Amino acid sequence: MSFCQTSKANIYFEIIGTGIPIIMLHGFTPDHRLMKGCMEPIFLAQEGWKRIYFDLPGMGKTTNYSSIQNSDEMLEVVHEFIQALIPDESYLLVGESYGGYLARGIMRKSAERLLGAAFICPLIIPEKEQRTVPEHCIVTSDHAFLATLSQQELEDFQSNQVVLDAYNWKRYTTEILVGCSIADHAFLEKIQQSYGFSFAVDEQSFAKPSLFLLGKQDSVVGYEDAFTILKKFPRATFAIVDRAGHNLQIEQPELFTNLMSEWLNRVEAEQGGIIKMIKNNDLILVSDMVILREFMEQDWADVHQYASQEIVCQYQIWGPNTEEDSKEFIHDVLEEAKLTPRERYVFAIIYQGKLIGAVEIVMRDFTNNVGEIGYIVNPDYWGKGIATESAKLVITFGFETLNLHRIYATCDPRNIGSSKVLEKIGMTKEGILRENLLMKDGVWRDSLLYSVLKQEWSK
Numbered sequence: 001m002s003f004c005q006t007s008k009a010n011i012y013f014e015i016i017g018t019g020i021p022i023i024m025l026h027g028f029t030p031d032h033r034l035m036k037g038c039m040e041p042i043f044l045a046q047e048g049w050k051r052i053y054f055d056l057p058g059m060g061k062t063t064n065y066s067s068i069q070n071s072d073e074m075l076e077v078v079h080e081f082i083q084a085l086i087p088d089e090s091y092l093l094v095g096e097s098y099g100g101y102l103a104r105g106i107m108r109k110s111a112e113r114l115l116g117a118a119f120i121c122p123l124i125i126p127e128k129e130q131r132t133v134p135e136h137c138i139v140t141s142d143h144a145f146l147a148t149l150s151q152q153e154l155e156d157f158q159s160n161q162v163v164l165d166a167y168n169w170k171r172y173t174t175e176i177l178v179g180c181s182i183a184d185h186a187f188l189e190k191i192q193q194s195y196g197f198s199f200a201v202d203e204q205s206f207a208k209p210s211l212f213l214l215g216k217q218d219s220v221v222g223y224e225d226a227f228t229i230l231k232k233f234p235r236a237t238f239a240i241v242d243r244a245g246h247n248l249q250i251e252q253p254e255l256f257t258n259l260m261s262e263w264l265n266r267v268e269a270e271q272g273g274i275i276k277m278i279k280n281n282d283l284i285l286v287s288d289m290v291i292l293r294e295f296m297e298q299d300w301a302d303v304h305q306y307a308s309q310e311i312v313c314q315y316q317i318w319g320p321n322t323e324e325d326s327k328e329f330i331h332d333v334l335e336e337a338k339l340t341p342r343e344r345y346v347f348a349i350i351y352q353g354k355l356i357g358a359v360e361i362v363m364r365d366f367t368n369n370v371g372e373i374g375y376i377v378n379p380d381y382w383g384k385g386i387a388t389e390s391a392k393l394v395i396t397f398g399f400e401t402l403n404l405h406r407i408y409a410t411c412d413p414r415n416i417g418s419s420k421v422l423e424k425i426g427m428t429k430e431g432i433l434r435e436n437l438l439m440k441d442g443v444w445r446d447s448l449l450y451s452v453l454k455q456e457w458s459k
Contacts, residue, residue, distance in 0.1 A: 004084050004085060005064075006081055007080060009057040009063070010062060011057075012055045013052060014036070014054070016036075018284070020092065021049075021089055022049055022093075022094060023093050024039060024051060024052060024053045025096065026096055027098045027121075028123075031056075031183075032055050033178060033179055034176055034179060037175035038249035038253070038256060039051065039260070042261055045352075046261060049264070057077055057187075058183060058184040059184070060179060066187065069190070070195075071191065072194075078102055078106060092115050092116045093116075096120040097122065097123050100120065100122025101124075103117060105201055107206055108203075114206075114208060116209040116263065116267040117206065118211040121213065121215055121218055121220070124221065124225040124226055125221075126196035126197075133220065134216075134222065136162075136219035137162060137219075139217060140162075141164040145166045149169070160176070160245075160247065161245060163251040168251060172250060202229045204232070205231075205233070205234065207234050208235055212233070212238045213248055213259060214238075215241055215247075215251070216244060218248070220246040221246065223240050237262070285347065285397055287389055287392075292347035293350060295330055296330075296348075297334065299355055300329070304323055307319055307376070308320050308321045315418075317437055341363075344360060346358060349386060356386070357386065359376075359390040361395075361398050361407070369405040369406070372407070372410075373395060375387050387418075388424050392425055399458070406453055406454070408451040409450050411447065413432070422450040426452055429448060429450050432449065433448075
């Protein structure tokens, strides 16, 4: 188990995935499993995100929090936790209910580091009596299933959900009740006495991609109060969802997943086509078309799918790969990533959630700041501009992050497709390297030489 000690709490947390951090803030009384249950399915088709789930003080497995007196101090603990885990990185916030209230407090402290924010049935007005909420109602029920519940289970289910069936019951018990059952209710009652911040939390505007998901039948925080802060979020998608109460993420799972995925896509696009993050060799480049991330050991099977094809390696000095060849490629890439100074940066190309190729940039001359790029794409995805987009990303990375002066690439004169890619991205054809490579069949091969300079790329 992982814990992070802050000044007033020892925070339990879990990290899943690599890439751009997303801080997940659950609501009041449940624990991190509320967020994990609804968010993880999204990332089955989304790569390049580091999800950070944690338990708020008084909830879940977090300990040593008794000195916390109010929501101001809860916010300070959360802010310390974020600073400790990702001190220098830009990140996203996703907050549910009370977590959405805390998220807006974090935005007030660290707006410049945030790439976007999403709110699930967010608490807008802390004072319960001042909220505008509808009467609780049941939208739909599976009476045959409800007959299998005990009277206590039925009353609890009916009080907190608006869609009553087996699917909702299973998720309600495993994502909501399981956390509520271990919460420190005496501590939470103390916090509720000072539930609101001592400062106005919604004074600043946030002009980055945002998402508000509100349940039309939410009788806990309602949906109407959110209209009062909507003007502070000029880049927000604002959805009021029917057939959804305060646990909208459970009652409308497909709509929830689609809107969250669209929000993540907007965050990627907002970064001007590229997001760069380097931390402990955790490197990712993102555009609105592809994600480039570092390879992992289990990627060998996806690599083998394309590297074992003759058409892919017909102009290369390697291949077609055996399974052992593909595993050895991954092993070599992972080992080379550990070297200091690092010479080779090899990225998996992720397109629509699938690994479909590789692109790399290699430091060829540290003294004169020269690098070389290369790329391979699964032939099933040729003709979509993926090689072009991937090459652009690594060249930008080479100039902006590695501070290169010149980047070059070579290709077989017969490889017309690769030549077109290099010309399309703005490289200049310098000439031909005569018989510089010995091919698999023992025949020497010429190579076309292309290059681009930093001052040319910046234009």
